[in-house]
Amino acid sequence: MELFHQMISGLLGIPERQISSTLHLLDEGATIPFISRYRKEATGGLNEVQIENIKEQHDKLCDIARRKETILSTINEQGKLTPELEKRINATWNPTELEDIYLPYKPKRKTRAEAARQKGLEPLAMIMMLQREPNLTAKAATFVKGDVKDTEDALKGARDIIAEQVNEDERARNAIRNQFTRQAEITAKVVKGKEEEAAKYRDYFDFSESLKRCTSHRLLAIRRAESEGLLKVSISPDDEACLERLDRQFVHGNNECSHQVKEATADAYKRLLKPSIETEFAAQSKEKADDEAIRVFTENLRQLLLSPPLGQKRVLAIDPGFRTGCKVVCLDAQGNLLHNENIYPHPPVNKTGEAASKLRKMIEAYEIEAISIGNGTASRETEDFINHQTFDRQIPVFVVSEQGASIYSASKIARDEFPDYDVTVRGAVSIGRRLMDPLAELVKIDPKSIGVGQYQHDVDQTKLKKALDQTVENCVNLVGVNLNTASSHLLTYISGLGSQLAQNIVNFRAENGAFSSRKELMKVPRMGAKAFEQCAGFLRIPGAKNPLDNTAVHPESYHIVEQMAKDLKCSVDELIANKELRQKIKISDYITPTVGLPTLQDIMQELDKPGRDPRKAIKVFEFDKNVRTIADLREGMILPGIVGNITNFGAFVDIGIKENGLVHLSQLAERYISDPTEIVSIHQHVMVRVMNVDTDRKRIQLSMIGVQQD
Template sequence: MNITSFIQKQINISSRSIEATVKLLDEDHTIPFIARYRKEITGNLDEVQIFTIAKLKAGFEEIQKRKEFIIKSIEEQDALTEDFRDRIESCFDLTILEDYYLPYKKKRKTKASVAIENGLEPLAKILCAQKTIPNITTLGAKYLSENITTPEEALQGARYIIAEWINENNSVRSGLRRFFQQTAIIESKIIKGKEEENEAQKFSNYFNFSENLKRSPSHRLLAILRGEKEGFLRIKVKVEVDEALSIISRYIIKTNEKVIKDQLSLAIKDSFSRLLEPALSNEVFQIAKEAADKTAIQVFSSNLKQLLLQSPLGEKRILAIDPGYKSGCKLVCLDENGNLLHNDTVYPHPPQKEGKEAVKKIKSLVNAYKVEAISIGNGTASRETERLIQSIAFDRALKVFVVNEAGASVYSASKLAREEFPSYDVTVRGAVSIGRRLSDPLAELVKIDPKAIGVGQYQHDVDQTLLKKELDAVVISCVNSVGVNLNTASKSLLSYVSGIGEKMAENIVKYRLENGAFNSRQELKKVPRLGEKVFQQASGFLRIPTSLNPLDNSAVHPECYPVVRQMADDLGVEIHDLLRNKEQIQKINIKSYITDDIGMLTLEDILAELEKPGLDPRKQVKMFAFDPSLKTIDDLKIGMTVPGIINNITNFGCFVDIGIKENGLIHISKVCKEFITDINTVVQLHQHVEVKVIDIDVERKRIQLSLID
């Protein structure tokens, strides 16, 4: 099996497209670049398909590397036959490969190895031959030595050897593995003495719990694991022992001789309890954990994508407020590009209650800095601050938004924030982040570790390497789908652009500081160490609104500029006359511009881009207001309908901010009247909803909501 057939076996994509994509990946082309600018070559594969091919390619290469190691290791032991080599080379299952390798692994001292040193391997072979033995005690007595003093000791040693052979038997392991995968039960129990601890109560559903491991949903398995990690639960994976022993016996015992059956049965029990059960329990548990991780990461990735692509307000002057009580409300004024113009603090809430002074100061700043919108963080004192702002009689209409401030404190204490604002403390930096999230959420949120943004569950419990890889892919996809202003983008944002990376982003920012704004995409080549390859991968995703060449502010790649120039010449107009000119664009016969390098798909993209150059795929931001009568959970009544914003989505439901401290949960069964398996088909992150309150647990601070009338 080659890499193409390996990948095609797992996804329904033509071999031609797979081969082409693998070749492009081998040539170090990025996924966004391949998806956008190499459609003819891949057969119009999208980013998700290309990312899947890249993952499968990495998996194939990992298997090949492991096979090479195993073959070399067995070869060095002079144990590799041609038949065995063929079996290894034709295997593409890492688990089975490890089964093949198990007998040849270097082992620490075991009960079996000690028995072999004591000369008991011939006795083990006699028992395994399963031929008639007149007297088992007499047979055992033949193998007495300085270390083996009784026949039973000899038989026990032989059974240790047989137990290890059973453990290394591929057929036994495969049969038993299937049994574990189908029937293994995960069991959790509260650790004695922990029942009454407050922190343990969140795991109360799992104090005495068991279910089929295969059917355990991601969120439940991860919750149980967290309970174990925090020291409240004890977990065990179990199967029916008698059935497991019966499965092994069917592979091993081929005789009706009671004496031999008894010896082999003892060896089977020993092999299962000491070797097979611990290994396979751990293996099946790890498989379940990996599946749970992948599901949780997929949910997190979906949420993150929606969060990063949430609606931007755009280039507006913003007054950002980080609300608080005792420490006051931090105010910052930002210009159209998010630059800090001024910062201040007011204390309108208890204990100071300087409301009049706060109103006066806010009105003054709005007028002085020509503020067009106000951004309020949704943390402590958010609702009170929002009500204060709404009560102020400004001399013109201002849009007021409450934004999710999750992760703002992480950014404000980061090295990046210190570099951006070396003269300001964390409170100012946090308020700046709140303001910038309104104008351009994507540009601001890329500065924060996605795990700190708060749109997933159990993100600290899943495989961190896999999580980072998947989330980085989401950020890269979002950044490149929107495009980046080369002259205003931060180092963080630039680092996610196709082909650039962190070090090159630093070089670009440094060049920009020393030489001023870029006047064209071609000027990028003057950046130190930015060669043709990086330019090819990155340039199409960078925008320069002030460039003399209007295509520099579009998604048309520089390698296609000549064909656009030709289109304009053929129509007798300038390139800028084509932009947004539907009448002129419709005159273009794109078939006449097809070449060996540029096909129909690319030409169709070019025309779409000429019609709407640099189109931002994000929707326009919408105003939202919470119910002003709701201040705490005590104000809620069952049956009432309230406005809310969906701020987190899981497999079992979604959480809704209704303007009080506690979020409410809409269980997946209450999202719509029809049965659904994927909640993302019905709701989206930051969606504005009207929800019905169906249950309130004041003591546990839990609110159940419904989208069904």
């Protein structure tokens, strides 16, 4: 175990003590958000990403350890496990090196070399490898018997044995690997006759690029086209250089034997070694591209989940449409459905006056404080219609993303929430709730349906799900949730809960009324001390008798705040309300062997802003009223937009029409940047300049260089 800690420390550049403490906490069942927030003294203040990296590296080392056990057992059963071999296997923690050591002992289906051995040709192969036999043809003739038909058959069999030996030679495999690393090119060519079907991949019809320079989005696009049967793809180094390298190792002299070995080596490279290493590099490059795509996706998801919330306001939400009309719902400040109906302000129905009258009545009757419009079909027209109405007071209008709303509306979660309403009502409710609290609403939708991924269906799905789930969990716990209003689905992501305990909390709430303190959580069925420890700090109770129950201060630290109040001869309520009192606190006086400066600083921050929301404040946004379709765009136009998706090659910006425009990485800033998130984030309001419009391909190139940003 200490060896693992040393290795992880060296790999991540984190002191061994912090690695050890973190893994100990994980072994005890602590969650990543809990460790990051409430165990800073133990971890040295590691963040969620660092803790996740430690866990991931530890899991990888455990996998290698299990693989070693299997390999040692298999070789031992063959009776071929020598002390030297065992030592070599135990010494390596490189999975590639481990598999190379194992390769000669790996059970394999009947190979050409194995068939030759069964014909008794291994001694001839050994003679050839020594390259000293002056009359190889005569020597080979002595092996012509049984299944060996003639001299050439004997030589061919011996070459097959040599080819397998070359393929299984560690030094040779590493040499070819080095050639691949330095020189490998990935090439793609369109499959003959598929040109029309593969039109969207035409950039790759005759493509060649250094593998190490091929970006993740290009590689994933190529691999997708390959899986669809549209491109032929290969990864190859300089074949001549590889053969020369193998010849230097295996071919000695210039006689009949060395010519045979040279032929066997060439066969080994073409038939065994090159395809094997190509497969290895294809898998490695795909894994690297997957990791990059997953990184982009999780960062986009994090930004989306942490979008500014409107908060608890009464909202009128509209799912816009033309022929079928606009579905309108009215929600109270908690997001409960109060009313729903359809209006038809657009063609072909054109009941504009009636729609306006209905809107005014709903806004008055339900005391509406904000309007939320979905950004799908008829969104701009509906926004215009609303903005041309006069109400008895100023009501802000917001346009929110509909991405995934239709999937939510047909889901089991939506059916359970609204069993008596159809999908149109559920979708409109989701649009309204996304404005009020994007995090609470978006956690109900599979992240892959939210529309902020890059080749998300092409990457390792298990790894993607794990990364997305961890991102959602981190975001939910960063913000915290209201214990008395949170849905079971939102509670599921709270540290230490899971689906069963989350449902038990909701059931307990329904039977016993609202929680008045965090302590009451212990009355929830199956809520043990460990689960309470993990979840309590992330659950808030506004209006609780103990004001600390509505902060991120953990119950295990309440006694510290109570002692601070006692020392200042005031109540905890007074301490929170009075900044001058808090300024008198000397936090170093409260350091103990278990409570250090990081925890005390977090406590003081919470007392300054109890129950604070880390998300930014929401802003009203308007698109350019003169731009409705791609045909309205002109080069040089300066337009407002909202960043809808970020990839590693740039950002897609919604400028209020059906098609999003792309701000390429090179057009985000005048200085060099390697990652778009250095400049932009999801849902950021930006100003862009139209550079190029391709109406045929529906592609819009935008730039932010030289454009004044608000």
